[in-house]
Amino acid sequence: MISKRIEQLGGVFLLPVAIAALAFVLIGAPASWVTLTIAGLSMGMMIFLMASGLSLVFGLMDVLNFGHSAFVSFGAFIAASVLTWSAGWLTSDSIALNVLALMLAIMAAISFGLLAGWFFEVVIIKPVYHDHLRQILITMGALIISEQLILAIWGGTPLSVPRPEFLEGAVIWGDVSIEIYRVFAFLVGAVIYAGLYFLFKRTRIGLLIRAGVENREMVEALGYRINRLFLGVFVLGSALAALGGTMWAGYETLISPALGSEMMIVVFIVVIIGGLGSIEGTLLGALIVGLMGNYVGYLAPKLALASNMLIMMAILMWRPSGLKPAVK
Amino acid sequence: MSLLSLTNMQTQIGEYHVLHDVSFDVSEGGVFVLLGRNGAGKTTTLRSIMNMWTPSKGSVKFRGKDISQMHTSDIARMGVAFVPEDMGIFGGLTVEENLVLATASGSFDPQRLERILELFPALKIFWNKQAMKLSGGQKQMLSVARAIIEPRDLILIDEPTKGLAPAIISGMRDAFAEIAQNTTILLVEQNLPFALSLGRDMAVIDDGHVVHTGSMKAFAEDNELQNTLLGLA
Amino acid sequence: MEKTNGNLLVKGTVFLVWAILLFAPFLFQDVRSTEVAARILVFIVLVSSYDLLIGYTGIVSFAHTMFFGLGAYGTAIALKTMGPSWSAVILGALIGLGISLVIALAVGLLSLRVKAIFFAMITLAVASVALVMASQLSGLTGGEDGITYRPPSIFKPAAKLLTDENGKVLRIFGVKMNGKIAAYYFVFFSSLILFCVMLRLVVSPIGSVLKAIRENEARAEAIGYRVVAYRTLVFCAAAAFASLIGSVYAVWLKYTGPDTVLSFAIMIDILLMVVIGGMGTMWGAVIGVVMMTLAQYYLRDLMGVVADATHNLPIVPELFDPDRWLLWLGLCFILLVYFFPTGIAGRLMAKGEPA
Numbered sequence: 001m002i003s004k005r006i007e008q009l010g011g012v013f014l015l016p017v018a019i020a021a022l023a024f025v026l027i028g029a030p031a032s033w034v035t036l037t038i039a040g041l042s043m044g045m046m047i048f049l050m051a052s053g054l055s056l057v058f059g060l061m062d063v064l065n066f067g068h069s070a071f072v073s074f075g076a077f078i079a080a081s082v083l084t085w086s087a088g089w090l091t092s093d094s095i096a097l098n099v100l101a102l103m104l105a106i107m108a109a110i111s112f113g114l115l116a117g118w119f120f121e122v123v124i125i126k127p128v129y130h131d132h133l134r135q136i137l138i139t140m141g142a143l144i145i146s147e148q149l150i151l152a153i154w155g156g157t158p159l160s161v162p163r164p165e166f167l168e169g170a171v172i173w174g175d176v177s178i179e180i181y182r183v184f185a186f187l188v189g190a191v192i193y194a195g196l197y198f199l200f201k202r203t204r205i206g207l208l209i210r211a212g213v214e215n216r217e218m219v220e221a222l223g224y225r226i227n228r229l230f231l232g233v234f235v236l237g238s239a240l241a242a243l244g245g246t247m248w249a250g251y252e253t254l255i256s257p258a259l260g261s262e263m264m265i266v267v268f269i270v271v272i273i274g275g276l277g278s279i280e281g282t283l284l285g286a287l288i289v290g291l292m293g294n295y296v297g298y299l300a301p302k303l304a305l306a307s308n309m310l311i312m313m314a315i316l317m318w319r320p321s322g323l324k325p326a327v328k
Numbered sequence: 329m330s331l332l333s334l335t336n337m338q339t340q341i342g343e344y345h346v347l348h349d350v351s352f353d354v355s356e357g358g359v360f361v362l363l364g365r366n367g368a369g370k371t372t373t374l375r376s377i378m379n380m381w382t383p384s385k386g387s388v389k390f391r392g393k394d395i396s397q398m399h400t401s402d403i404a405r406m407g408v409a410f411v412p413e414d415m416g417i418f419g420g421l422t423v424e425e426n427l428v429l430a431t432a433s434g435s436f437d438p439q440r441l442e443r444i445l446e447l448f449p450a451l452k453i454f455w456n457k458q459a460m461k462l463s464g465g466q467k468q469m470l471s472v473a474r475a476i477i478e479p480r481d482l483i484l485i486d487e488p489t490k491g492l493a494p495a496i497i498s499g500m501r502d503a504f505a506e507i508a509q510n511t512t513i514l515l516v517e518q519n520l521p522f523a524l525s526l527g528r529d530m531a532v533i534d535d536g537h538v539v540h541t542g543s544m545k546a547f548a549e550d551n552e553l554q555n556t557l558l559g560l561a
Numbered sequence: 562m563e564k565t566n567g568n569l570l571v572k573g574t575v576f577l578v579w580a581i582l583l584f585a586p587f588l589f590q591d592v593r594s595t596e597v598a599a600r601i602l603v604f605i606v607l608v609s610s611y612d613l614l615i616g617y618t619g620i621v622s623f624a625h626t627m628f629f630g631l632g633a634y635g636t637a638i639a640l641k642t643m644g645p646s647w648s649a650v651i652l653g654a655l656i657g658l659g660i661s662l663v664i665a666l667a668v669g670l671l672s673l674r675v676k677a678i679f680f681a682m683i684t685l686a687v688a689s690v691a692l693v694m695a696s697q698l699s700g701l702t703g704g705e706d707g708i709t710y711r712p713p714s715i716f717k718p719a720a721k722l723l724t725d726e727n728g729k730v731l732r733i734f735g736v737k738m739n740g741k742i743a744a745y746y747f748v749f750f751s752s753l754i755l756f757c758v759m760l761r762l763v764v765s766p767i768g769s770v771l772k773a774i775r776e777n778e779a780r781a782e783a784i785g786y787r788v789v790a791y792r793t794l795v796f797c798a799a800a801a802f803a804s805l806i807g808s809v810y811a812v813w814l815k816y817t818g819p820d821t822v823l824s825f826a827i828m829i830d831i832l833l834m835v836v837i838g839g840m841g842t843m844w845g846a847v848i849g850v851v852m853m854t855l856a857q858y859y860l861r862d863l864m865g866v867v868a869d870a871t872h873n874l875p876i877v878p879e880l881f882d883p884d885r886w887l888l889w890l891g892l893c894f895i896l897l898v899y900f901f902p903t904g905i906a907g908r909l910m911a912k913g914e915p916a
Binding site: 204207208210211214215217218219220221222223224225226326327 | 378380399400401402404405409410412416418419420421425428429430432434460474
Binding site: 058062064066124127128133134136137138140141142144145147148149151152153261264265268269271272302306308309312313316317 | 679689829902
């Protein structure tokens with residue numbers, strides 16, 4: 001009876017709401033809670049960008065790409081470099097120049113993601129379709145190489161990331177202070193999610209991708225080349241990861257080469273929690289991890305990473321395929 | 329010239345899916361039935377025709393063209409549809425979306441759609457529902473509907489009556505009879521009465537070999553042959 | 562397995578390696594060589610225990626260094642708090658082993674049940690949490706700095722194993738019979754025993770079941786093998802070996818920190834070694850360890866030369882900086898997985914076999 005009611009209200013999608021409600025009670029201070037919730041949501045959206053590609057690629061082709069986080073870190077570093085070069089525009093009073101510099105950085109990161117994703121799929125992944133063991137090993141090798149390349153190109157010291165002037169600062173609203181950048185990051189993620197949702201639900205390509213995730217062979221028997229579709233999804237996922245890296249760089253304002261491997265753990269936890277192959281699941285997992293990270297970081301700072309681990313274990317015991325996996 | 333012609337086709341996938349020597353010709357129009365025991369190689373034959381499993385030897389000719397090395401999607405685009413044993417429904421997609429994917433243009437031919445929905449009225453009722461919510465028989469109907477939503481030259485259907493209630497089977501027979509008026513069906517079937525009532529030509533496959541080909545009429549009249557080939561009591 | 566040339570070559574090489582390791586302190590009488598030899602001994606067990614997992618079950622774990630680290634930290638913390646004694650070593654090793662087994666059992670039962678591919682992701686996540694916790698619980702683990710402690714008295718450099726008539730440390734072929742040599746042979750025999758136990762394990766009935774599962778999981782399941790139970794068993798066994806050799810390493814190094822026993826770089830070393838040597842052979846692990854350990858020194862030197870020679874060019878010197886040796890190893894690794902997926906031992910052993 002109760003479970004049916006919960007199902008009607010949104011089922012597992014209520015989980016982030018429940019977490020937020022519980023945190024409200026535990027934190028006790030509404031102003032801090034609002035700040036943390038906004039931080040958590042924006043962090044969740046950025047993680048969603050990074051994780052969605054990994055989840056789709058796995059869902060569609062059963063390919064697990066351990067090198068996925070390389071797109072995130074390259075995206076972050078490329079954007080940081082572009083922003084540093086255009087520092088004059090960033091500090092300018094003209095919002096148009098601010099936006100232009102930001103757009104340049106984003107475009108650079110996304111273009112890199114597209115190109116590198118294409119290269120990665122064709123050269124690294126294609127020879128090892130259907131062979132999980134070698135996939136894991138080879139993509140891991142690629143991850144090592146890309147981390148070393150970042151070290152070789154940008155050096156080992158942390159890089160500071162300038163933000164455009166119009167995204168600096170916070171809006172104060174009573175006791176509540178809301179950082180503008182966080183709202184911006186949230187909005188970017190939300191727009192991308194809406195775009196993906198539209199793509200999947202309303203377009204033929206999206207339909208094909210959803211069908212391919214379920215039954216690759218049948219899609220081919222209906223006359224479609226799934227490998228081309230897969231290349232497209234891989235490239236799109238890589239570009240989104242690079243965009244996620246860009247947003248993350250602006251959020252952290254100081255990035256180090258370890259960023260990729262740190263985010264990889266978070267991304268893995270997100271796709272495991274959410275269930276592989278669906279963007280709804282990935283969004284759900286990302287929001288849960290983002291919110292938990294901020295709440296626990298406030299309540300018990302030392303437990304932040306372990307809390308993600310615990311929630312992953314708990315969810316796996318409850319639902320072994322994650323909260324909202326694609327239909328298989 | 330026959331529509332589909334298999335010559336000495338051999339396939340080996342793992343230990344259980346082995347064809348040693350499969351040859352038969354399917355001429356245009358009507359229902360061609362492939363009979364045989366469980367594990368004889370019927371499904372393997374259909375999958376080999378679609379090149380979902382690649383034959384190692386022999387030829388598969390469709391309208392005279394060897395398709396044994398062609399990509400599955402290209403074979404489909406030549407006008408061959410496949411209704412697999414597990415029906416291959418996309419459960420997360422709606423009935424409408426399942427059907428849209430099977431059209432080449434992304435839009436329906438209204439008359440054709442109307443006729444299909446008359447054949448399978450359940451699909452109309454569940455039009456906007458996720459396909460995983462359909463019953464087994466309804467899923468089978470959707471799978472067949474998907475195969476005929478566009479004009480096709482050849483439809484491969486793998487055991488459509490498996491696990492279905494008798495009433496549904498009889499509806500299915502009528503539907504197949506109508507479909508076969510405009511296209512050719514290669515039907516894999518274990519349900520002998522169903523096969524007998526539909527088939528024009530037939531072949532029996534056993535242990536990866538074709539052991540008999542001929543007309544369904546002759547086979548239907550020869551009880552002894554039925555017993556030796558199919559091991560029916 | 563048939564006696565073939567390739568087979569004999571691989572096994573002969575492995576015996577030769579063990580023979581050299583047995584006499585290493587006498588053959589190479591400098592400190593660094595003994596360090597390298599001891600590192601090889603430790604990694605032989607660490608890598609072959611990993612091979613037990615990846616080579617015999619086909620599942621990839623990224624938590625192997627965590628178990629290695631648990632063994633090492635257990636012994637290190639016991640030696641630090643209880644003082645240098647054998648009881649501290651044994652108690653610490655047992656505690657490390659116990660914790661390793663509990664975690665391995667939990668992770669195995671939880672994630673091997675789900676999907677093999679999840680396993681790699683989950684172990685990676687678990688291992689990274691362990692790494693973070695090791696640096697956060699600095700009261701216990703010494704954080705990033707690690708812990709230094711004294712080994713049991715027999716391993717102290719000043720200990721005299723044998724004395725001459727004057728009461729001084731006896732020299733045999735110029736080698737002092739002191740605590741250092743005792744420690745080396747402690748590592749040697751621990752490693753030899755553990756390696757032999759693993760060799761025995763893979764030729765036992767359990768080993769044959771594992772091979773059956775690796776060849777065809779569905780069929781093994783159909784025959785009635787409980788695949789998940791066997792995989793969890795192997796995961797626990799691999800964890801136990803890693804933990805034990807971790808304890809041995811802690812005694813040898815007299816220092817335990819994230820960089821020596823826990824870091825992700827060690828996990829990558831293990832992966833490279835097992836792939837280079839050849840998965841699923843046990844013998845390959847030995848070859849992989851020796852080659853990689855030697856290459857690590859050799860490659861770095863070579864890269865230093867190239868970097869110096871090209872210092873005028875843009876970016877090239879950075880790529881050949883000795884600190885970037887992982888870049889080139891990663892490249893070798895990818896090429897190996899593409900072109901020699903069975904590794905050196907697998908390649909040689911397969912070549913001689915009758916077709």
